[in-house]
Amino acid sequence: MSKIDVGILGATGTVGQEFIAQLADHPWFTVSWIAASERSAGKAYRDATPWRLSCHRPECVADMVVERVMPTRAPKLVFSGLDASVAGDVETEFARSGHVVVSNARNHRMDPLVPLVIPEINADHLQLLSMQGAARDWPGRIVTNPNCSTVVLAMALAPLRTFGLRQVVVSTLQAISGGGYPGVASLDVLGNVIPMVRGEEPKLETETQQILGSVNAEGVEPYPVTVSAATTRVPVINGHTELVSAVLDKSPTVAEIVDALRNFSGRPQELGLPSAPSQPVLYLDEEDRPQPRLDADRNQGMTVCVGRLRPCPVLGYKFVAMGHNTVRGAAGAAVLNAELMKAEGLL
Numbered sequence: 001m002s003k004i005d006v007g008i009l010g011a012t013g014t015v016g017q018e019f020i021a022q023l024a025d026h027p028w029f030t031v032s033w034i035a036a037s038e039r040s041a042g043k044a045y046r047d048a049t050p051w052r053l054s055c056h057r058p059e060c061v062a063d064m065v066v067e068r069v070m071p072t073r074a075p076k077l078v079f080s081g082l083d084a085s086v087a088g089d090v091e092t093e094f095a096r097s098g099h100v101v102v103s104n105a106r107n108h109r110m111d112p113l114v115p116l117v118i119p120e121i122n123a124d125h126l127q128l129l130s131m132q133g134a135a136r137d138w139p140g141r142i143v144t145n146p147n148c149s150t151v152v153l154a155m156a157l158a159p160l161r162t163f164g165l166r167q168v169v170v171s172t173l174q175a176i177s178g179g180g181y182p183g184v185a186s187l188d189v190l191g192n193v194i195p196m197v198r199g200e201e202p203k204l205e206t207e208t209q210q211i212l213g214s215v216n217a218e219g220v221e222p223y224p225v226t227v228s229a230a231t232t233r234v235p236v237i238n239g240h241t242e243l244v245s246a247v248l249d250k251s252p253t254v255a256e257i258v259d260a261l262r263n264f265s266g267r268p269q270e271l272g273l274p275s276a277p278s279q280p281v282l283y284l285d286e287e288d289r290p291q292p293r294l295d296a297d298r299n300q301g302m303t304v305c306v307g308r309l310r311p312c313p314v315l316g317y318k319f320v321a322m323g324h325n326t327v328r329g330a331a332g333a334a335v336l337n338a339e340l341m342k343a344e345g346l347l
């Protein structure tokens with residue numbers, strides 16, 4: 001099979017670097033075009049990008065010239081790790097020019113005709129793409145993945161739908177890398193907790209309903225769960241931890257919920273997609289896990305870890321969930337979306 005050329009919008013940023021790492025040896029995709037801001041355009045990738053991942057910068061991109069975010073020379077499939085201040089207009093322009101944009105940015109996520117996809121949970125939401133084609137003035141397509149903290153929450157909640165998921169209270173302890181580079185100043189975050197991540201709480205509360213929801217003639221019917229979120233930034237490099245309490249209609253035992261989490265799997269596992277983790281949700285029995293430093297990289301960062309499931313005297317059940325924010329919560333999520341689209345004949 002010949003590989004599909006792909007481009008990366010925002011290739012120099014935190015998520016962009018993770019895209020480069022995820023795609024360097026990908027069996028289906030090959031990076032042939034990269035773009036970023038005017039600050040980087042015209043420079044070789046090695047000069048434009050202070051590489052900050054612990055893996056080596058792949059040699060295949062080192063001498064590639066960073067282009068402007070214009071669709072003219074880009075391949076049909078582009079991943080977007082653009083800053084939200086520009087992502088909306090740029091992604092629309094690419095879709096208008098016939099490109100398929102697989103985006104991390106928030107700008108198009110709540111558009112009723114743009115699929116907001118976690119392939120294990122709602123692969124069927126890709127059917128919105130045909131409605132998008134009919135209703136929008138663009139021949140291309142836009143597909144999004146959720147906010148990094150929403151991915152962790154939604155993956156942990158999806159297996160609980162079978163018990164009638166009704167109310168959720170979640171408090172997050174979010175890694176610094178979630179804010180991009182340079183992110184929060186070290187003097188603000190070291191030895192500290194910042195009790196707010198700007199704009200994050202509404203995303204957790206609405207994107208979760210959207211992802212767990214079902215597609216109808218108008219778009220997505222949100223899943224009837226009420227989510228209340230409180231978000232914090234903590235001095236952790238990678239891995240968002242979330243403390244979750246959930247009210248369920250039924251009264252399963254703790255063992256039954258653990259079974260549901262452990263047995264959860266979806267379309268990526270059925271199709272054997274290259275980036276699909278064998279176990280999308282890993283339940284850890286140790287009472288002091290999951291921990292971001294020890295567990296964020298499990299299954300190349302694509303698994304969400306859950307632990308400490310126990311009864312909650314106020315809200316039914318409580319547990320801890322944790323996932324890698326720039327992999328499962330960003331670049332890895334988008335690559336998995338593109339793999340799903342390819343496998344389903346949508347590219």
Ligand SMILES: NC(=O)c1ccc[n+]([C@@H]2O[C@H](COP(=O)([O-])OP(=O)(O)OC[C@H]3O[C@@H](n4cnc5c(N)ncnc54)[C@H](OP(=O)(O)O)[C@@H]3O)[C@@H](O)[C@H]2O)c1
Pocket residue numbers: 009010011012013014015016035036037038039040041069080081082083084086087104105106146147148177178179180181325326329330
């Ligand atoms: N970090 C995470 O964990 C995470 C998770 C999920 C979603 N996201 C979303 O993913 C996107 C990227 O986040 P990030 O953390 O990678 O941010 P980042 O490190 O600040 O990178 C932003 C990227 O956007 C480019 N850019 C900025 N302004 C631009 C402009 N005016 N025109 C063209 N390109 C421009 C930057 O290029 P230069 O280097 O040339 O400035 C850089 O490549 C955001 O929308 C964010 O909300 C991030």
